[in-house]
Amino acid sequence: GxxxxxxxxxxxxxxxxSVKIECRSLDFQATTMFWYRQFPKQSLMLMATSNEGSKATxxxxxxxxxFLINHASLTLSTLxxxxxxxxxxxxxxxxxxxxxxxANVLTFGAGSRLTVL
Amino acid sequence: xxxxxxMEGPVTLSEEACLTINCTYTATGYPSLFWYVQYPGExxxxxxxxxxxxxxxxxxxxxxxxxxxxxxxxxEKGSVQVSDSAVYFCAYSNTGNQFYFGTGTSLTxxx
Numbered sequence: 001g002x003x004x005x006x007x008x009x010x011x012x013x014x015x016x017x018s019v020k021i022e023c024r025s026l027d028f029q030a031t032t033m034f035w036y037r038q039f040p041k042q043s044l045m046l047m048a049t050s051n052e053g054s055k056a057t058x059x060x061x062x063x064x065x066x067f068l069i070n071h072a073s074l075t076l077s078t079l080x081x082x083x084x085x086x087x088x089x090x091x092x093x094x095x096x097x098x099x100x101x102x103a104n105v106l107t108f109g110a111g112s113r114l115t116v117l
Numbered sequence: 118x119x120x121x122x123x124m125e126g127p128v129t130l131s132e133e134a135c136l137t138i139n140c141t142y143t144a145t146g147y148p149s150l151f152w153y154v155q156y157p158g159e160x161x162x163x164x165x166x167x168x169x170x171x172x173x174x175x176x177x178x179x180x181x182x183x184x185x186x187x188x189x190x191x192x193e194k195g196s197v198q199v200s201d202s203a204v205y206f207c208a209y210s211n212t213g214n215q216f217y218f219g220t221g222t223s224l225t226x227x228x
Contacts, residue, residue, distance in 0.1 A: 043220040093160050106216045108161040
């Protein structure tokens with residue numbers, strides 16, 4: 001089945017640095033990928049929709065200059081958390097749409113845990 | 118507008134107990150319905166899906182039936198195991214390009 005790979009799975013960084021998270025569709029092409037943020041014991045919060053070859057669409061309240069999204073190819077989208085601060089510490093999850101039998105299915109990466117010191 | 122409402126947790130059950138997690142949706146048209154599961158420290162995995170009314174999705178002993186008349190897609194399992202402890206998310210997609218998720222229901226199964 002469709003597989004989405006996310007890297008790194010866990011990153012710890014100092015406050016003020018930037019961190020890049022990669023999301024790859026391994027065996028299918030994904031024109032659209034989604035980035036979510038999840039706080040402990042809470043639901044998913046959609047941050048943005050990443051479209052290959054065009055600018056990402058950000059949800060209300062998400063700072064596009066803070067969370068840079070690049071979808072340069074049909075198999076790779078990246079999320080860069082710029083000038084990270086402790087409040088950016090969270091679990092970031094990407095997903096991509098894979099065509100399934102009878103319906104499109106959203107396939108998720110395993111998530112990337114960001115800890116900002 | 119479109120939305121998904123699922124039973125709030127947390128839910129704690131003894132091993133081999135029956136599980137039902139309620140999910141209802143508000144949507145126009147004929148959406149596809151999904152249940153995703155998130156094990157601790159991991160991303161979400163598709164558990165099962167149904168694409169039209171009266172379809173039953175099933176996987177790993179879990180079942181959910183697409184009930185258009187009640188706009189529901191309740192998740193059920195007859196006998197839960199400790200390994201089923203996870204957070205379960207109900208979701209639907211109307212267009213194939215947008216997915217709406219419930220808030221998640223945490224399940225803990227104790228031996």
